[in-house]
Amino acid sequence: SQTIHQWPATLVQPVGSPLSLECTVEGTSNPNLYWYRQAAGRGLQLLFYSVGIGQISSEVPQNLSASRPQDRQFILSSKKLLLSDSGFYLCAWANPAWGEKLFFGSGTQLSVL
Amino acid sequence: QKEVEQNSGPLSVPEGAIASLNCTYSDRGSQSFFWYRQYSGKSPELIMSIYSNGDKEDGRFTAQLNKASQYVSLLIRDSQPSDSATYLCAVRRTSYDKVIFGPGTSLSVIP
Numbered sequence: 001s002q003t004i005h006q007w008p009a010t011l012v013q014p015v016g017s018p019l020s021l022e023c024t025v026e027g028t029s030n031p032n033l034y035w036y037r038q039a040a041g042r043g044l045q046l047l048f049y050s051v052g053i054g055q056i057s058s059e060v061p062q063n064l065s066a067s068r069p070q071d072r073q074f075i076l077s078s079k080k081l082l083l084s085d086s087g088f089y090l091c092a093w094a095n096p097a098w099g100e101k102l103f104f105g106s107g108t109q110l111s112v113l
Numbered sequence: 114q115k116e117v118e119q120n121s122g123p124l125s126v127p128e129g130a131i132a133s134l135n136c137t138y139s140d141r142g143s144q145s146f147f148w149y150r151q152y153s154g155k156s157p158e159l160i161m162s163i164y165s166n167g168d169k170e171d172g173r174f175t176a177q178l179n180k181a182s183q184y185v186s187l188l189i190r191d192s193q194p195s196d197s198a199t200y201l202c203a204v205r206r207t208s209y210d211k212v213i214f215g216p217g218t219s220l221s222v223i224p
């Protein structure tokens with residue numbers, strides 16, 4: 001069976017500090033991978049989308065970046081966090097053969113102070 | 114115009130009633146449609162997917178799609194307090210495209 005791991009679950013960071021969130025998927029190959037952000041009480045904002053190693057589509061211009069160094073690993077980074085980067089970050093994977101049904105990780109609650 | 118729109122709610126229904134959740138989308142060429150449920154503080158989970166016009170039923174849930182009207186809905190029959198959550202509508206435009214979410218509708222089922 002397939003599983004998705006996302007860590008850490010919570011993170012408190014000062015403004016201007018770096019960020020690295022990691023997501024890994026097990027039990028499948030060549031998944032499509034997503035990073036979403038959800039502000040309190042809001043919907044999911046798509047940040048990055050990847051269909052393969054090194055292939056990253058950026059949806060929102062901002063101080064975040066993403067990388068996919070391995071087939072089932074997706075990393076979200078920032079060199080300098082802003083207050084506005086606070087939110088609930090969700091990684092998700094999809095099997096392209098399954099009609100792009102998304103399966104989400106447990107999320108990271110990031111607070112930038 | 115936002116790509117995917119939903120009424121934010123909250124929508125309140127009594128236990129045992131039918132809850133009706135609505136979603137509209139802007140891209141007429143969209144092909145795939147999804148409903149996700151999200152409990153507070155948790156990640157979304159897929160409830161239904163629908164790809165062609167008409168109704169699709171799964172247990173107490175029915176998804177309805179009308180591509181001509183660019184409208185997709187979710188009906189929850191015999192609503193239970195455990196159905197209280199935020200329901201997110203999601204749309205994918207083509208087979209090679211990403212999934213875009215609406216803002217979600219908060220549902221409260223009153224015992």
